[in-house]
Amino acid sequence: MLAAIRCQEPDYPPCSFMMFNALKSRCVDYYDFIRRQIDLGLDTCVEIPVRPPRVVNDYYNLHGLPVSYDPRVTTREWVSHAPGEEHPILVKEYSTPAGILTSEVRRTPDWRWGSHVPFLDDYLTPRSRKFLIQRAEDLEPLSFLLQPPREEEVRAFHAEADLARRFTGQHHLLFSGGWGVGADLVGWVYGLESMMCAVYDAPDFLTDLLELIADWNQHRMKLILETDIDLFIKRAWYENCDFWSPKMWRRFIFPILKADVELAHQHNTHFGYMITSNCMPLLPYIAEAGVDVIIGVDPHQWDLAKAKQVLQDKVCLWGGVNGHQTVEMGTRAEVIAETCQAIQLLAPGGGFILSPVDNVREDTSNAMDNVRAMIAEWQHELFLT
Numbered sequence: 001m002l003a004a005i006r007c008q009e010p011d012y013p014p015c016s017f018m019m020f021n022a023l024k025s026r027c028v029d030y031y032d033f034i035r036r037q038i039d040l041g042l043d044t045c046v047e048i049p050v051r052p053p054r055v056v057n058d059y060y061n062l063h064g065l066p067v068s069y070d071p072r073v074t075t076r077e078w079v080s081h082a083p084g085e086e087h088p089i090l091v092k093e094y095s096t097p098a099g100i101l102t103s104e105v106r107r108t109p110d111w112r113w114g115s116h117v118p119f120l121d122d123y124l125t126p127r128s129r130k131f132l133i134q135r136a137e138d139l140e141p142l143s144f145l146l147q148p149p150r151e152e153e154v155r156a157f158h159a160e161a162d163l164a165r166r167f168t169g170q171h172h173l174l175f176s177g178g179w180g181v182g183a184d185l186v187g188w189v190y191g192l193e194s195m196m197c198a199v200y201d202a203p204d205f206l207t208d209l210l211e212l213i214a215d216w217n218q219h220r221m222k223l224i225l226e227t228d229i230d231l232f233i234k235r236a237w238y239e240n241c242d243f244w245s246p247k248m249w250r251r252f253i254f255p256i257l258k259a260d261v262e263l264a265h266q267h268n269t270h271f272g273y274m275i276t277s278n279c280m281p282l283l284p285y286i287a288e289a290g291v292d293v294i295i296g297v298d299p300h301q302w303d304l305a306k307a308k309q310v311l312q313d314k315v316c317l318w319g320g321v322n323g324h325q326t327v328e329m330g331t332r333a334e335v336i337a338e339t340c341q342a343i344q345l346l347a348p349g350g351g352f353i354l355s356p357v358d359n360v361r362e363d364t365s366n367a368m369d370n371v372r373a374m375i376a377e378w379q380h381e382l383f384l385t
Helices: 030-039 136-143 151-171 183-189 192-201 203-225 246-252 254-266 280-288 304-311 323-328 332-346 365-384
Strands: 045-048 074-080 089-096 099-106 128-130 174-180 231-235 270-274 293-297 316-322 352-357
Touching (some): 151 174, 174 203, 174 270, 183 203, 203 246, 231 254, 246 254, 254 280, 293 304, 304 316, 316 323, 316 332, 323 365, 352 365
Parallel strands (some): 231 270, 270 293
Antiparallel strands (some): 074 089, 089 099
């Protein structure tokens, strides 16, 4: 795994799933999950903070360290029924020393949180009637919700990291940590449409918001980097060209990404950037920022041959097979063909890790049969080479 991340040519291209919730949901704990992947023959990695099979918290979609409020922050929630709204409106109010922030969310039938409104969650983005922040005056109150982890949380994290480090040493696995975050958090608290408009209508406000998040993110990064991990991972699903033109990505996202990469490299840690769709125009910039590995190379979204050509010897490519359409929903023949294509196009010269993108969630017989078919084809290709 380290050889691949360093764009060297290992003895074989590794296979390590980005995420594998279908298997994880069957496991009793995180280390059971790792052992089961080892038994499948995968080149899995251990990630800290460890994420158990079942997670319920107010920052569900931000894997990693706890998200802590200032102790003076209080919250209250209630349900309202607004005229003209089809669904009940869930209201959450955050009272901070700098003022009050309020979010309103439509409780659609598929809302998974009951009458509760979490802080950071993908379910917020399409269902919010009013996002948490809307103007420059909201940034200071937001800062009271983005506080460093508490001392007891840091102690618990270091104890957990010590256990994970011993486990990785015993099993000779990659040791990773994360997740960092940037524009994805903007989507949760401000909205993606608002973010895209602010690029042109309120660039100073958007810059200040991104910098507030970046400062908070780097503080959390430093705690994780102190544990001597091999790879730090930052999630960036909302940092692609669905939301940013290359010019605006260069202006708003690139400086923060470059600073994050430099921080990781100062700790002798590789940097992984998790981005899966519509980012081909950004590849030269991502390489310029110093990113070591792009996690999420989806063959349904990427030109694999061109990506390999642009990033050869510069950035490792992690992915190659579509997790939902091919592994979960496709046929065995489609899985084999896509696996073979990924290895043939991305493995030569090194700098490639095979994985479904970005997850295998569905715990069905078809999905699990296709997982086994993918692994078998990968092993068959290794035998042929």
